[in-house]
Amino acid sequence: MKNSDHTRRDVLRCLGAGGAGTLFFLSGGVLTPAALARNADDRATPSGVPLFLQISDTHIGFKGAANPDVPGTVRRTVELMNTLPRKPGLVLHTGDITHLSKADEFDFAQQLLSDLHASEIHTVPGEHDVIDGPGKEYFDRFGGPSKNRGYYSFDHSGVHFVALINVMNFKPNGLGALGDEQLEWLEKDVRGLGSSTPIVVFAHMPLWSVYEPWGWGTGDADRAMGYLRRFGSVTVLNGHIHQIVSKVEGNITFHTARSAAYPQPAAGNGMGPGPLTVPMEQLPAFLGITSVTVREDAHAISLSDIPLA
Amino acid sequence: MSARLLRSVAIVASLTMISVTSSVWAEQPADHNTVVLKNFHFGPASLSISAGETVTWTNMDEEPHTVVSDAGLFRSGALDEHESFSFKFDKPGTYGFICSIHPQMRGVIVVK
Numbered sequence A: 001m002k003n004s005d006h007t008r009r010d011v012l013r014c015l016g017a018g019g020a021g022t023l024f025f026l027s028g029g030v031l032t033p034a035a036l037a038r039n040a041d042d043r044a045t046p047s048g049v050p051l052f053l054q055i056s057d058t059h060i061g062f063k064g065a066a067n068p069d070v071p072g073t074v075r076r077t078v079e080l081m082n083t084l085p086r087k088p089g090l091v092l093h094t095g096d097i098t099h100l101s102k103a104d105e106f107d108f109a110q111q112l113l114s115d116l117h118a119s120e121i122h123t124v125p126g127e128h129d130v131i132d133g134p135g136k137e138y139f140d141r142f143g144g145p146s147k148n149r150g151y152y153s154f155d156h157s158g159v160h161f162v163a164l165i166n167v168m169n170f171k172p173n174g175l176g177a178l179g180d181e182q183l184e185w186l187e188k189d190v191r192g193l194g195s196s197t198p199i200v201v202f203a204h205m206p207l208w209s210v211y212e213p214w215g216w217g218t219g220d221a222d223r224a225m226g227y228l229r230r231f232g233s234v235t236v237l238n239g240h241i242h243q244i245v246s247k248v249e250g251n252i253t254f255h256t257a258r259s260a261a262y263p264q265p266a267a268g269n270g271m272g273p274g275p276l277t278v279p280m281e282q283l284p285a286f287l288g289i290t291s292v293t294v295r296e297d298a299h300a301i302s303l304s305d306i307p308l309a
Numbered sequence B: 001m002s003a004r005l006l007r008s009v010a011i012v013a014s015l016t017m018i019s020v021t022s023s024v025w026a027e028q029p030a031d032h033n034t035v036v037l038k039n040f041h042f043g044p045a046s047l048s049i050s051a052g053e054t055v056t057w058t059n060m061d062e063e064p065h066t067v068v069s070d071a072g073l074f075r076s077g078a079l080d081e082h083e084s085f086s087f088k089f090d091k092p093g094t095y096g097f098i099c100s101i102h103p104q105m106r107g108v109i110v111v112k
Helices: A008-016 A070-082 A103-113 A136-142 A180-191 A221-228 A280-286 B003-027
Strands: A023-027 A030-034 A051-055 A090-093 A121-123 A152-156 A159-163 A199-202 A234-238 A246-249 A252-256 A288-294 A301-307 B034-038 B041-043 B046-049 B054-059 B084-088 B093-098 B106-111
Touching: A051 A070, A070 A103, A070 A280, A070 A288, A103 A136, A121 A159, A159 A180, A180 A221, A199 A221, A234 A288, A252 A301, A280 A301
Parallel strands: A051 A090, A090 A121, A159 A199, A199 A234, A234 A252, B034 B054, B046 B106
Antiparallel strands: A023 A030, A023 A301, A051 A288, A152 A159, A246 A252, A288 A301, B034 B041, B054 B084, B093 B106
16 A cells, blocks of 8 residues: 555545544654554455554453453453454564463463464563562463563564563662663674564563653663664564553654553553543443554554554 | 449549550551552651551552562562551661552651
8 A cells, every 4th residue: 555545535534434543654764644444454455464463451350440341351352353354473462461460360361362363472571460579470371482581582474573571670760671681682682683674572561761750661771772773664562551652763663552451541640550440331442452564565564553442 | 332432433444444445545556557558659658666566558549559678578469459468567677668560659667
């Protein structure tokens, strides 16, 4: 889809149709919005292009007013993912799988996620997944790919995926931290890759400063980004803040996802980053997933946010 | 027993009851040794107690919190809304603590 094929009127008409998604094409560092209708027209995306989905902040175990039925919205989110036009190549879960790090919460989460029609699920923990300190329940179940270190990388369809963990060593100001060991690993991990390799980084807490008074950031993320700036396309996918915030810096696109459980207030709009209660009939509009498409040509990654309703 | 004697006994009895009750309250100052977690803050942020007393932290936020000692002396599990954690401080000293999920939350117990 070329941007020149769409007049401004077409774009506005599509957006006015109550469309639910936002599609951005990132090519060579330039982010350009395009309209996306709710039931995606398959012709809009070239066939054979792999599709990844991001789900985040499922908070299994939460029972507050902001969402008295978290299993219900998580099930609906899984259904949404399963009814998309194309089966995803893989699914990323960017953490806070559970609410209180309890064994039965992890068991139930794994059960719900096993209904996903995806061949691979890759996870990183949120701070709600490691409340006990060492994160025993999380690492017992999900620690394999990283040998219990929390960080790892893998390749899929020509894209290099990097999973980072920034919830184990909080700084006193409440920001997340990657730590020297993980940063040294990252430098070595990407050193041999050609700059045209598309990179997708995923971690729970934002890897840029969204709002530091609420801990929405990672203290040493700049060092990580330093190792990635030479690449032509870097997409950073985070969760934690239960809303979509995005930033483009050169060839790096930063993007946070909605939660599948409950929203949070916008930065600074309240006493702290706790659950935000909205009228029940509006809740599904505040929850959702992110779909990530790799274009066959020139190393471009497209992001699309799809709400639950 | 004469009415006057009865009245005296009653007065003495009630005075005794009051003093006994007061000392019972003095031994269990539950409200005095409580730290409330609310709106992502510890309240009070600094609490002074005597050695041998117990402090109880209670979470009144919808968001879970923890109470973790800087010196590694105590660590609550995840405290959901309305859940509490207690720790008895035997030795005098200054004991700082944070919430490990939201480390910008900080407090201190001063034990004399």
